Amino acid sequence: MSEYIVTIGLEVHCELKTESKLFCSCPNKFGGEPNSHTCPICSGHPGTMPVINKKAVEYAIKAGCAIGSRINKFSKWDRKNYFYPDLPKAWQTSQYDLPLCVGGEISFEVNGEEKTVHMNRIHLEEDAGKLVHSGGHTAVDYNRCGVPLIECVTEPEIHSADEAVAFLEEMISIFRYSGISDCKMQEGSIRADVNLSIAKRGEPLGTRTETKNLNSLRSVRRAIEAEIARQTDVLESGGRVVQETRHFDDASGTGYGMRSKEDAQDYRYFPEPDLMPVVMTDEDIERIKATLPELKAARRKRYTETLGLSAYDAEQLTDEPSVADLFDGTVALGANPKKAANYVMSEIMRKGKTEGEDGITVGVTAKQLAEILALVDKGEINLVASKDVLDKIWQSGMSASEAVDALGLRQNNDVGEIEKLVRDIISANPGPAQDFRNGNEKVLSFFVGQLMKATRGKINPKIAGELVRKLLTCS
Amino acid sequence: MEKITTETIRHTAMLSRIELTEEEERGMTEHFAALLKQMETLDSFDAASVPATAHILSAVNVLREDVAGEPFDREKLLGCAPERDENSYIVPRVVE
Known part of the structure; x- marks a missing residue:
């Protein structure tokens, strides 16, 4: 043949x-x-x-x-x-x-x-x-x-x-x-x-x-x-x-x-x-030509060459024009391209996909998404909580900030308050605490998980992790 | 000028899904030939210097804006058909 x-x-x-x-x-x-x-x-x-x-x-x-x-x-x-x-x-x-x-x-x-x-x-x-x-x-x-x-x-x-x-x-x-x-x-x-x-x-x-x-x-x-x-x-x-x-x-x-x-x-x-x-x-003809947006191939090239994304990410982001437009708009509003790309490829694409249908429904504007990413960046919400925020503002005109307040998700960054919570969790779990002191590093994530659970994800996990380590080491 | 044969007539009739009797085929053959003969009179005109035209009128760009209107009353349209059901035109089955 x-x-x-x-x-x-x-x-x-x-x-x-x-x-x-x-x-x-x-x-x-x-x-x-x-x-x-x-x-x-x-x-x-x-x-x-x-x-x-x-x-x-x-x-x-x-x-x-x-x-x-x-x-x-x-x-x-x-x-x-x-x-x-x-x-x-x-x-x-x-x-x-x-x-x-x-x-x-x-x-x-x-x-x-x-x-x-x-x-x-x-x-x-x-x-x-x-x-x-x-x-x-x-x-x-x-x-x-x-x-x-x-x-x-x-x-x-x-x-x-x-x-x-x-x-x-x-x-x-x-x-x-x-x-x-x-x-x-x-x-x-x-x-x-x-x-x-x-x-x-x-x-x-x-x-x-x-x-x-x-x-x-x-x-x-x-x-x-x-x-x-x-x-x-x-x-x-x-x-x-x-x-x-x-x-x-x-x-x-x-x-x-x-x-x-x-x-x-x-x-x-x-x-x-x-x-x-x-x-x-x-x-x-020139007038009609001027209405053409930047096409897929050009965007893909710009994403890798100017924004420093991988070829794979550029391909994923440009598959759907509405997704590429969202990404471009979000970056134009100051979001970090790599972080925006990751967020769009994970959360937006997951949420916008309907079973058995082609294409992605984009339920947020670039402005809404840029705000979510800014809130995460500033430590006001964590990535886990951002998903609830996304659910709340999806296909609504609500701003991310309004959703954070409506959901009571603003992250606790107060070291004093978190320290008190960490002490409570450690004394409630003497066994794992001993494990850590005996050298089992993995127990650290158990404590952070317990803290996140107790506060419904509202504390800053980075601060919490540092405090758990500190308190377990010195007590 | 190409000669009009019975074959030409049968082929044209087939494309138009028309059945012709032998007598009608003969009549059509003569009729087509006469039409072509008439067209031949155009050959006597020297058109070499005349640009080809797409339309007998000189107007161009007769366009409308893309605005959707109300569709026509379906009952009135379907009512014109020799055969119909509730919402469609009915024709003899066209595939085997």
């Missing part, structure tokens, strides 16, 4: 996070009762006229800017005709020869090596509806119909499932950082088509197949592996690969052919007479 070179091109469909649909004002919302977000425009009634959503155009251009595409200053709309009930007009309004973005590239790391995949184009189009097949009929829901979608087409420069998955991870990160899409695979807001062929080294490219609508990274990986194995079997047994559209069945882990692929001509593209072209000036 390894003697074949695998060539893969991806078409990634990504739903844009606008308020309304691409050509009408219906809400762009996932879920809801079937057909509850529809109107005569998105359900394809004759005589209706589409009007382009400005934000969707800007988001598509922003996606292009984020990956270094050339933005077409003149782009137009086309009808891609095909007959299927998920598309009520019997054509998809899309862009054919003059898409919004041309070229660009995405660099990523795969198995320790840097790799760059060039992009062919990004164009804007409308999503199709959803079909539910049951019994002898199909039920049609047009809620998703008309949701703005960018189709991002790579050059055929990907050569393995690992590369495809790493590429997609990087693309998802870029789009999420850019704020143009949530890229929630489980909600179908990002889906990939895989074009794949194999050929022996030195021979021309083989015949390709297209596996459509893969909606998880896991499916992409499995579909690619299954298709490489299938095409290898076909060629090894003397057969030839047929150009076709295939579907991958996640449950069985196998792909099957759907129909012989209709080539581009069969879509009978023609210019959309109901929509005017989009013209962008250099100033427009």
Whole structure:
């Protein structure tokens, strides 16, 4: 199998996070009762006229800017005709020869090596509806119909499932950082088509197949592996690969052919007479580009090179844009980067993670978190108590200081008071006290633990430890 | 100019999911050929110096702000369909 070179091109469909649909004002919302977000425009009634959503155009251009595409200053709309009930007009309004973005590239790391995949184009189009097949009929829901979608087409420069998955991870990160899409695979807001062929080294490219609508990274990986194995079997047994559209069945882990692929001509593209072209000036493009935040790769680099974090920490912190924003904001407010990083990676990520869901919910602002860290730093609360504070202020506007008082958690740093407590604990535990005097150092943490328990974590553990040692040694 | 054959007509009919009788196929073949003949008259026009246009009107950037409105009354929309259930359009089963 390894003697074949695998060539893969991806078409990634990504739903844009606008308020309304691409050509009408219906809400762009996932879920809801079937057909509850529809109107005569998105359900394809004759005589209706589409009007382009400005934000969707800007988001598509922003996606292009984020990956270094050339933005077409003149782009137009086309009808891609095909007959299927998920598309009520019997054509998809899309862009054919003059898409919004041309070229660009995405660099990523795969198995320790840097790799760059060039992009062919990004164009804007409308999503199709959803079909539910049951019994002898199909039920049609047009809620998703008309949701703005960018189709991002790579050059055929990907050569393995690992590369495809790493590429997609990087693309998802870029789009999420850019704020143009949530890229929630489980909600179908990002889906990939895989074009794949194999050929022996030195021979021309083989015949390709297209596996459509893969909606998880896991499916992409499995579909690619299954298709490489299938095409290898076909060629090894003397057969030839047929150009076709295939579907991958996640449950069985196998792909099957759907129909012989209709080539581009069969879509009978023609210019959309109901929509005017989009013209962008250099100033427009610069204005949109200026809204791009610092992306993941740049932040990762800054975290290691400027803030001195480890590569592992930088990777963890930048996985989720909202987490990276929280971290940056907290450091900007004066927190120590390493301490802030540790706190975010342990407490915030633990608390913000919901079982079975992608992503992290960030329930505190940078200001709230910076205050918690400052209180810990000043010794007003200890790390254990800070978790209660975090619970209290999570998704509320309360300041950390207010929570500390409300919970009565302010740490006792009064040496005199702590000394009295230490004496009480020592006399209540003569056995362990003797153990310490006999040289068992471990007993020290037993006493500190007892003190923390007795005071519900409110004493300064550092002062307590020093006092236990002092009193046990001199008595 | 490419010749319109019965094959062209059958292929187009298949893409449009239309069934044609043999008689209709013959009629369509002639009809398509006549249309193409008409289009040929454009060849007599020297368009070399004319830039390609994307639209017959000169307006560009007809855009709307991204503001979500109220969806349309679902009952009215579903009511237009030949077949429906409580909340969906019903069509013949399209996958095997």
